Each structure stands twice: as C-alpha cells, then as structure tokens.
Amino acid sequence: MTATTPGLVCAHHHLYSSLARGMPAPPETATTFQGILDQVWWRLDAALDLDMIEWSAKLAALEALECGTTAIIDHHESPNAIEGSLSVIARACAEVGVRVITAYGVTDRHGDDGARRGIEENRRFLSEGGRGMVGIHAAFTCSQSLIEQAAALAEEFGVGVHIHVCEGPEDTDAPQALDGLTRDDWLLAHCVHLPTEHSLAGTILHNPRSNLNNAVGYADPARFSNPVALGTDGIGAHMLESFRLAYVMQRSVDVTAVPDTAWSWLETGWDLVPEARNDVVTWSYDPMDPWHIAFTPGIMPVEIEIDGERVLADGAPTRVDANEIRAKAREQAIRLHARL
Numbered sequence: 001m002t003a004t005t006p007g008l009v010c011a012h013h014h015l016y017s018s019l020a021r022g023m024p025a026p027p028e029t030a031t032t033f034q035g036i037l038d039q040v041w042w043r044l045d046a047a048l049d050l051d052m053i054e055w056s057a058k059l060a061a062l063e064a065l066e067c068g069t070t071a072i073i074d075h076h077e078s079p080n081a082i083e084g085s086l087s088v089i090a091r092a093c094a095e096v097g098v099r100v101i102t103a104y105g106v107t108d109r110h111g112d113d114g115a116r117r118g119i120e121e122n123r124r125f126l127s128e129g130g131r132g133m134v135g136i137h138a139a140f141t142c143s144q145s146l147i148e149q150a151a152a153l154a155e156e157f158g159v160g161v162h163i164h165v166c167e168g169p170e171d172t173d174a175p176q177a178l179d180g181l182t183r184d185d186w187l188l189a190h191c192v193h194l195p196t197e198h199s200l201a202g203t204i205l206h207n208p209r210s211n212l213n214n215a216v217g218y219a220d221p222a223r224f225s226n227p228v229a230l231g232t233d234g235i236g237a238h239m240l241e242s243f244r245l246a247y248v249m250q251r252s253v254d255v256t257a258v259p260d261t262a263w264s265w266l267e268t269g270w271d272l273v274p275e276a277r278n279d280v281v282t283w284s285y286d287p288m289d290p291w292h293i294a295f296t297p298g299i300m301p302v303e304i305e306i307d308g309e310r311v312l313a314d315g316a317p318t319r320v321d322a323n324e325i326r327a328k329a330r331e332q333a334i335r336l337h338a339r340l
Contacts (some may be wrong), residue, residue: 001286002302007070007099007279008239009269012162012189012205012231015074015089015100016048017041017062019333020234025339033168033216042109047339048078050088052332057092057100059329062322064098064237065312068281068301071099071273072237073187075135075162079110082117086125086132092160097311097319099273103135103162106150108142115146120152127158133187136163139177140170151181160185165200166193168216175200185274189231192219202226203272207233208245208267218249222261229268240299249295259290280305 026039048056053076064072072093086102093100104125106118134154136142144148154161160183161219165174167190175198176325182188186202192211194200200297206221210233221228230242247262270277282303293299304312311318 002282002284003286004280004282005068005290006062006270007276007304008068008230008266009071009073009273009276010064010069010232010237010239010242010268011073011187011203011229011272012207012233013060013072013074013237014076014234015057015060015072015093016045016053016076017076017234018063019052019056019329019336020044022333023337033214034170035308036214041339044336047092047336048082049081053078053081053085054088054092055325055329055332057089058096058320058325060099060237061093061096061100061204062317062320062325065096065304065317066301066315066322067236067238067240068283068304069098069103069237069239070281070304070306071132071269071276072101073231073272073298074100074102075105075164075189076102077105077107077135077137079114082114082121083124083172084121086121086130087128089129090125095320096317096325097306097309099132099275099306101133101273103133105135105137105162106142106146107137108146109137110138115142119149121148122150122153126159132163133159133162136161138164138167138171139174142177144177147177147181158188160202162187162189164189165191166192167211168214169193181324188226189233190216190219191221192217192225194224196223200226203268204228205231206246207231208249209233209235209242213251218253220250220253221265222250222254222257227268227271228265230262230265239269240293242266242289244294259294262294263290275307278307336337
C-alpha cells in the first residue's frame with residue numbers, strides 16, 4: 001500500500017555539514033557549546049573550498065530527496081571560500097532536482113573584511129536572481145552595525161533574514177540586539193534560550209536532534225506564539241525522523257502532547273516554500289497521518305514528482321548517479337578532513 005503527501009521541507013540546514021561525518025577528533029574535548037563551535041564547526045567551515053561546497057551540497061540534496069524532502073532552506077558559511085559559494089550551492093541542488101533557498105551567514109569572526117565579503121556574497125546572489133535570504137550567523141558573533149547592515153540588505157531585496165537565535169547560553173542577549181529589526185519573513189533558528197515572552201517576529205526553526213547533540217537544552221517551541229517549522233541543523237534532511245523526535249521531545253515535558261502539534265510544525269515548511277505543496281511524494285506506507293507516522297519506522301518514498309518531473313523512481317534519483325555523488329563527496333571529505 002502507498003499514500004502521497006506534498007514534498008517535505010527542511011527549514012534549517014547546513015548543507016556543507018554532510019562532509020563532517022567521520023571527521024578527526026577535535027584538538028580538545030569540548031565541554032560547552034562555545035567549545036563545540038570553536039573546536040568543531042568553526043574549524044570545519046574555515047577549511048571549506050568551492051569543490052567541497054559543491055559535492056557536500058549534492059550529497060545533502062540527494063539524501064534529502066531519498067527521504068522525501070523536496071525543499072531545503074540552507075544557512076551557509078565558508079570564510080575562506082565566500083565569493084560564488086551561494087551559486088555553487090544553488091547549482092548543485094538544481095542538478096539533483098531539489099529546491100533550495102540559501103544565504104551566507106555574515107559574522108565578525110573573521111574581521112571587517114570577512115564581514116564585508118559575506119554581505120557582498122548575499123548581495124551578489126540576490127541581485128543575480130538567486131533564490132535566497134540574507135544570512136546572519138548569530139547576534140553574539142556580530143557587531144550591532146553588521147546586524148543592521150544585514151537587516152537593511154534584506155529589506156532592500158524584499159527577503160527575510162536567516163539567523164541563529166539563542167541556541168546556547170552565549171547568545172542570550174540576542175533579543176536586545178535584534179529588537180525592532182525582525183520581520184515576519186525572518187527565520188529564527190533554535191531559540192532554545194529565547195524567553196517565552198519576547199519581541200522578535202519571524203518563524204522559529206526547531207532542530208531537536210541538533211539541540212540534543214549539542215546539549216544546549218530543549219526549546220519547547222509550543223510555548224511560543226510565533227509560527228514554528230522543523231529543521232535538522234545539518235544532520236541530514238530526514239524530516240519524518242525530525243517530526244518523530246520533535247513529538248517525543250514535546251511529550252517528554254507534556255504528557256498530553258499529541259503528534260498533530262509536531263506535524264503542524266512540519267506543515268509550516270509549506271508556508272516557507274509554497275511550491276513544495278505541489279510536489280508529490282509517494283510513500284511506502286499508508287495511511288500517512290501523524291498518529292501512524294509517529295510510531296512507524298522505515299517509511300520511505302518510492303516516487304517523487306517536482307514541477308511535474310519524476311525525480312525519484314523506485315526509490316532512486318532519475319537525474320543523477322547516486323553512487324557517483326557519494327564517491328565524489330567521499331573524496332572531498334577526505335580532502336576536508338586532512339585540513340583539520
């Protein structure tokens with residue numbers, strides 16, 4: 001038996017992280033969230049080049065498609081390969097057939113020149129017609145001036161800002177830094193330490209697996225009045241898994257919680273990428289309703305149509321060679337890991 005749904009949306013991804021698997025252990029064991037950033041992710045993103053970015057995006061897009069995810073909202077950073085990086089990501093995902101909205105996360109971590117180049121990459125991509133947003137890494141890694149520049153650039157192009165907010169205790173001052181700047185089209189990733197009563201507009205992006213992995217706490221997104229959407233923060237794009245985890249995490253603090261709430265967060269992705277509503281994913285299971293999916297592992301897509309084109313048939317992509325992508329991505333991962 002099979003059933004269909006629209007294409008699923010991963011509302012917060014870091015496509016470059018698909019090459020992180022099996023990376024060497026960091027120089028020191030991180031015991032805090034700041035330590036994880038310093039020892040793992042900020043070393044990794046600084047080692048990226050355009051070839052690595054291309055094949056990491058292709059691998060991540062392929063794996064998204066294989067899980068029924070047809071649209072990805074990406075947040076990118078590669079401080080030593082900024083120029084052209086967003087176009088590389090867009091082309092890679094288009095080759096696989098997956099929709100992507102991407103942005104470069106500007107930051108002051110690499111000085112005034114790094115901040116300027118990040119702003120200019122967002123501007124270049126948007127001015128050339130790329131489907132994107134303006135990215136900000138997080139308020140605690142940016143001057144107030146840079147945050148305001150990014151917000152103004154987003155206003156200029158009529159797009160939102162994609163930013164990490166209160167993911168860890170280091171960023172608890174974010175509401176003050178962002179006060180008066182946020183709009184309904186902003187995407188606020190994580191919000192674990194964001195007060196329930198706050199002044200920020202935008203959609204909150206809940207990433208339960210990443211939050212557990214980084215030991216930053218549980219966001220409990222049901223407490224917010226903002227819309228909530230589900231993401232992965234770079235740990236794949238299997239949105240049915242994210243939904244299941246979001247449900248049981250909510251259940252862990254509220255025994256009255258039901259799967260419908262977490263499913264509604266998944267559905268918010270269709271508000272962020274409306275075209276995905278028209279994609280058709282045929283699943284290996286019937287019925288595809290929240291109460292069944294929450295307790296049924298192993299549900300996978302067997303066929304996917306995007307814009308009327310069949311991009312997955314019998315569980316395999318039609319546009320690309322999956323084995324080739326995995327082999328090339330492995331080559332790039334070896335190069336990346338050697339730099340760490």
